[in-house]
Amino acid sequence: MTDEPLLRVSALSKFYGSRVGCETVSFDLWPGEVLAVVGESGSGKTTLLNCLSTRLLPSSGTASYRMRDGQWRELYRMSEAERRFLMRTDWGFVHQNPADGLRMTVSAGANVGERLMAVGDRHYGKIRATAVDWLSRVEIDEDRIDDEPRAFSGGMRQRLQIARNLVTGPRLVFMDEPTGGLDVSVQARLLDLLRGLVTDLGLAAIVVTHDLAVARLLSQRMMVMKDGHVVESGLTDRVLDDPRAPYTQLLVSSILQV
Amino acid sequence: MPTPLVVSDVAKSFTMHLRDGIRLPVVAGVSFSIRAGECAVLGGPSGAGKSSILKMLYGNYAADEGQIIVQHEDGLIDLASASPRTVLAVRRQTIGYVSQFLRTVPRVSALDVVAEPLVERGEEREAARDKARTLLTHLNLPEKLWTLPPATFSGGEQQRVNIARGFITEHPILLLDEPTASLDARNRDVVVELIAAKKAAGVALLGIFHDQDVREAVADRVIDVTAFAAGRIAA
Amino acid sequence: MTDIATYNFAYLDEQTKRMIRRAILKGIAIPGYQVPFASREMPMPYGWGTGGVQVTASIIGPDDVLKVIDQGADDTTNAVSIRAFFKKVANVAVTTDTASATIIQTRHRIPEHPLNAGQILVYQVPIPEPLRFLEPRETETRKMHALEEYGLMHVKLYEDIARHGRIATTYAYPVKVEGRYVMDPSPTPKFDNPKMHRSPALQLFGAGREKRIYAVPPFTDVVSLDFEDHPFEVQTFDQPCALCAAENVYLDEVILDDRGGHMFVCSDTDHCEKRREEGHRGHLAPDAQLALERTEPAE
Numbered sequence: 008m009t010d011e012p013l014l015r016v017s018a019l020s021k022f023y024g025s026r027v028g029c030e031t032v033s034f035d036l037w038p039g040e041v042l043a044v045v046g047e048s049g050s051g052k053t054t055l056l057n058c059l060s061t062r063l064l065p066s067s068g069t070a071s072y073r074m075r076d077g078q079w080r081e082l083y084r085m086s087e088a089e090r091r092f093l094m095r096t097d098w099g100f101v102h103q104n105p106a107d108g109l110r111m112t113v114s115a116g117a118n119v120g121e122r123l124m125a126v127g128d129r130h131y132g133k134i135r136a137t138a139v140d141w142l143s144r145v146e147i148d149e150d151r152i153d154d155e156p157r158a159f160s161g162g163m164r165q166r167l168q169i170a171r172n173l174v175t176g177p178r179l180v181f182m183d184e185p186t187g188g189l190d191v192s193v194q195a196r197l198l199d200l201l202r203g204l205v206t207d208l209g210l211a212a213i214v215v216t217h218d219l220a221v222a223r224l225l226s227q228r229m230m231v232m233k234d235g236h237v238v239e240s241g242l243t244d245r246v247l248d249d250p251r252a253p254y255t256q257l258l259v260s261s262i263l264q265v
Numbered sequence: 266m267p268t269p270l271v272v273s274d275v276a277k278s279f280t281m282h283l284r285d286g287i288r289l290p291v292v293a294g295v296s297f298s299i300r301a302g303e304c305a306v307l308g309g310p311s312g313a314g315k316s317s318i319l320k321m322l323y324g325n326y327a328a329d330e331g332q333i334i335v336q337h338e339d340g341l342i343d344l345a346s347a348s349p350r351t352v353l354a355v356r357r358q359t360i361g362y363v364s365q366f367l368r369t370v371p372r373v374s375a376l377d378v379v380a381e382p383l384v385e386r387g388e389e390r391e392a393a394r395d396k397a398r399t400l401l402t403h404l405n406l407p408e409k410l411w412t413l414p415p416a417t418f419s420g421g422e423q424q425r426v427n428i429a430r431g432f433i434t435e436h437p438i439l440l441l442d443e444p445t446a447s448l449d450a451r452n453r454d455v456v457v458e459l460i461a462a463k464k465a466a467g468v469a470l471l472g473i474f475h476d477q478d479v480r481e482a483v484a485d486r487v488i489d490v491t492a493f494a495a496g497r498i499a500a
Numbered sequence: 501m502t503d504i505a506t507y508n509f510a511y512l513d514e515q516t517k518r519m520i521r522r523a524i525l526k527g528i529a530i531p532g533y534q535v536p537f538a539s540r541e542m543p544m545p546y547g548w549g550t551g552g553v554q555v556t557a558s559i560i561g562p563d564d565v566l567k568v569i570d571q572g573a574d575d576t577t578n579a580v581s582i583r584a585f586f587k588k589v590a591n592v593a594v595t596t597d598t599a600s601a602t603i604i605q606t607r608h609r610i611p612e613h614p615l616n617a618g619q620i621l622v623y624q625v626p627i628p629e630p631l632r633f634l635e636p637r638e639t640e641t642r643k644m645h646a647l648e649e650y651g652l653m654h655v656k657l658y659e660d661i662a663r664h665g666r667i668a669t670t671y672a673y674p675v676k677v678e679g680r681y682v683m684d685p686s687p688t689p690k691f692d693n694p695k696m697h698r699s700p701a702l703q704l705f706g707a708g709r710e711k712r713i714y715a716v717p718p719f720t721d722v723v724s725l726d727f728e729d730h731p732f733e734v735q736t737f738d739q740p741c742a743l744c745a746a747e748n749v750y751l752d753e754v755i756l757d758d759r760g761g762h763m764f765v766c767s768d769t770d771h772c773e774k775r776r777e778e779g780h781r782g783h784l785a786p787d788a789q790l791a792l793e794r795t796e797p798a799e
Contacts, residue, residue, distance in 0.1 A: 093653075153662050245352075249320075
């Protein structure tokens with residue numbers, strides 16, 4: 008086991024004109040580690056996620072990623088071709104709205120198989136077998152493989168999106184409110200599934216959520232953001248059980264107890 | 266006897282920002298050490314800060330000052346200033362914790378809840394489940410419950426799952442936060458036995474036991490937390 | 501200059517032709533790459549071959565011999581009018597004979613008669629972008645071409661197999677040109693795809709409405725996409741042409757009456773006529789009995 012981080016983020020800032028998206032965010036992420044980024048809407052957590060996943064270029068700061076060959080690469084200096092290759096092989100991105108991450112007009116099997124075909128798999132039978140395997144891992148019946156995601160429920164779509172992302176064995180997955188917009192019982196199932204996959208596959212993940220319960224269940228570490236700044240960070244249970252920053256205390260005390 | 270846990274001059278207070286920044290001191294000058302093979306018990310009335318001390322030793326609460334030195338792998342680590350990643354490694358390998366309440370995870374069976382810490386330490390899942398079965402049998406948890414998620418269990422049943430989860434590993438340090446609170450006499454005796462076995466295996470134990478009988482049965486010494494009361498000085 | 505006094509030679513003005521030639525040259529230099537060009541209004545509606553007509557107009561010279569086919573036929577409206585158009589605006593010789601044509605403008609077929617070096621085949625293209633059906637954003641498809649991200653093309657073929665048990669795409673079957681660009685061969689039947697591979701003729705593609713020109717230079721690799729376990733196959737027909745008995749050619753179904761009567765005949769009318777001139781007869785040829793009587797003793 009290597010004792011090097013997977014991702015090093017240093018003083019990352021993104022400004023929209025004079026408005027702050029996120030400012031001087033720094034952290035390291037290790038392999039197999041799940042980092043939750045919490046905060047309310049407009050706190051800059053999604054801006055941060057988009058910068059980290061190179062969907063958005065930051066105004067300043069650096070982020071370096073340790074490639075599969077062990078080489079460190081600066082994300083914002085990579086060519087677009089390299090970044091896009093990274094995004095469909097070693098990374099995953101799970102959108103809050105599955106329609107943003109799926110091809111809604113092609114079958115579930117093709118949705119899962121697309122990344123494989125993109126990296127050069129040319130054996131239909133093998134691609135399909137892999138798709139079947141992944142559908143079962145995300146608890147979608149094999150007989151739905153030729154259905155379009157349009158015919159799926161919200162929870163199923165989200166699970167399909169996860170399978171589509173994980174099929175190439177990425178080492179880092181970005182998730183934007185992965186359980187947002189789902190019923191509570193569907194959420195629980197998805198969370199449990201995600202938790203299992205993350206543990207079994209040793210995935211590193213950065214999960215943006217406003218739901219502290221999601222953060223507690225999925226992550227080991229968390230960062231609390233407000234107005235574009237990280238106001239508190241640390242072990243997830245430490246931050247939630249012994250919140251120190253005024254804003255974190257407000258967040259934690261705002262949770263409805265059931 | 267080695268001393269895997271040394272606490273020196275630790276202080277803890279809460280600042281309540283939502284209540285005009287009022288500062289609630291909890292403990293100060295906390296200093297003690299635990300030797301391998303002994304079971305020390307934190308004593309004092311409720312509200313004295315026993316639970317807070319235990320939580321700081323597990324990294325669950327942050328210490329304001331002082332040091333918590335832990336023998337971790339081949340070196341010494343100050344848990345009070347360690348990075349989250351180090352704290353996680355210490356929890357995985359060195360310090361076990363049995364909390365008062367089980368934090369349940371949806372859809373994970375009782376058996377896997379118990380086996381999980383072993384799997385995290387790299388044990389084969391089936392071997393870990395075997396050990397979990399042995400412990401749950403020992404703690405008299407009905408076998409028909411093993412495959413169910415513990416969310417719907419009674420308090421006593423959840424507590425036994427929690428104890429099994431805490432005792433299944435061979436952590437050299439074990440923290441116990443009222444593990445017997447909701448148990449009947451028979452199961453309390455089982456826990457006392459388990460603690461004795463841990464002591465014999467050279468584990469350093471630190472616990473909170475409100476139950477007088479259990480405390481007397483397991484404690485080698487009592488650390489009086491009122492000695493660390495911070496209230497009068499700090500406020 | 502007498503007959504064509506009211507038009508510039510070949511209808512387009514010289515500046516426009518130069519612009520289109522530059523696009524064609526660029527297309528030839530980057531086989532399979534779609535070159536944008538400033539498509540002009542032509543005296544015919546979009547969908548009638550405005551792209552092909554502009555390409556032909558830009559390359560045609562007074563000595564050229566032009567053949568125009570529509571789905572293989574020389575005598576359908578589209579073919580007849582385009583042929584008449586060039587006869588009028590360029591005063592060039594026209595033919596239906598594949599071998600003697602120097603330029604062949606085509607809609608949806610490649611002639612059965614093998615093409616030779618020096619011939620130019622001009623395709624009329626409705627939708628030049630092979631990725632379009634799965635990716636509607638032009639910015640994205642351009643990027644995908646630039647970065648050679650062609651996984652999506654196989655997604656389409658995967659869907660075919662998943663739905664039909666085989667690759668059911670029969671026309672506009674995607675090809676990879678010279679190992680680089682994925683290209684839509686225009687809506688020709690996939691039967692014709694192998695003819696594009698290392699063809700001695702120059703192949704030019706014009707899409708008027710979409711304003712794109714692309715090209716396959718002579719002797720260029722053109723490989724149809726497929727899966728290892730579902731290799732590319734052309735259509736096969738279980739009977740020969742009903743008129744000329746040709747086998748291994750592309751056949752069209754012709755409805756004979758309103759009671760289900762039909763026959764399969766060569767889609768390439770020139771090829772069919774030539775064969776009949778040579779004495780070949782299919783079982784539904786008007787003088788089939790005669791032909792049978794004539795050929796049977798010889799067998």
